[in-house]
Amino acid sequence: MDSFFDWLQNTGISVWIAESDSIWGFPFILFAHSLGMGLSAGSAFVVGLRLLGIGRPIPVSSFQMFFKIFWIGFVLNLASGTLLFVAHATSTGHVPMYYAKLLFILFGVLVSIPIRRFIDHDGDRSVPARIKVMAGVSVALWLAVITTGRLIAYVS
Numbered sequence: 001m002d003s004f005f006d007w008l009q010n011t012g013i014s015v016w017i018a019e020s021d022s023i024w025g026f027p028f029i030l031f032a033h034s035l036g037m038g039l040s041a042g043s044a045f046v047v048g049l050r051l052l053g054i055g056r057p058i059p060v061s062s063f064q065m066f067f068k069i070f071w072i073g074f075v076l077n078l079a080s081g082t083l084l085f086v087a088h089a090t091s092t093g094h095v096p097m098y099y100a101k102l103l104f105i106l107f108g109v110l111v112s113i114p115i116r117r118f119i120d121h122d123g124d125r126s127v128p129a130r131i132k133v134m135a136g137v138s139v140a141l142w143l144a145v146i147t148t149g150r151l152i153a154y155v156s
Contacts, residue, residue, distance in 0.1 A: 005089040017087035026087065033080035037149070039073025041142040044108065047115065048142075051127050051135035061123030067116055074109075097155050101148040108141040 008014060017025050043066040049055070050063055085092055092098050111134050118131050127135075 001093065002090070005093040008086050009089040011086065013083070014086040014089070017083055026084075029080050029083045029087075032076055033084060036073040036076030036080060037146065040070050040077055041073075041146055043067070043070035043073065044112065044138055044142045047119070048135040048139040051115065051118075051131055052139075053127075053132075059124060060119055060127065063119055063123070067112075067119075070112070092152060095152055095155065097148050097152050101145055101152065104141050104144040104148060108138060108145060111138045111141060 009018075017029060020026070047063050047066050047070075050058065050060060085098075115131060115134055115138060118127075
């Protein structure tokens, strides 16, 4: 695996991202990753908090649009996160916190499936306890994604 990480980190794009003084290198990619995080985790938070009862006067069915925003942010994060990883593959590739983050992302996306199904089909009826639990888990998972993402730089 070390040889793969070495090769990845020494590709032209990786070297440019890590070593360029251009604002379009590492700083812009980090900005794009932050923007994607705001869109994806922010959307998940808004939907989750509404399902937990915050903002009751707003119909749950009106939150369908947040899933489109979520996926726009997710794709932006996938692209920018991949670029951030390749720029530091030899160090990040050995950090267990990075893999924890990826697992939290996977679980966060999986939990969103039944939540989306509820909002799409039953969003105008009362929120069942099962969906409230999933909404709480979703909020916790996206907090874990953000936290583990920040810790990658500090924990090895």
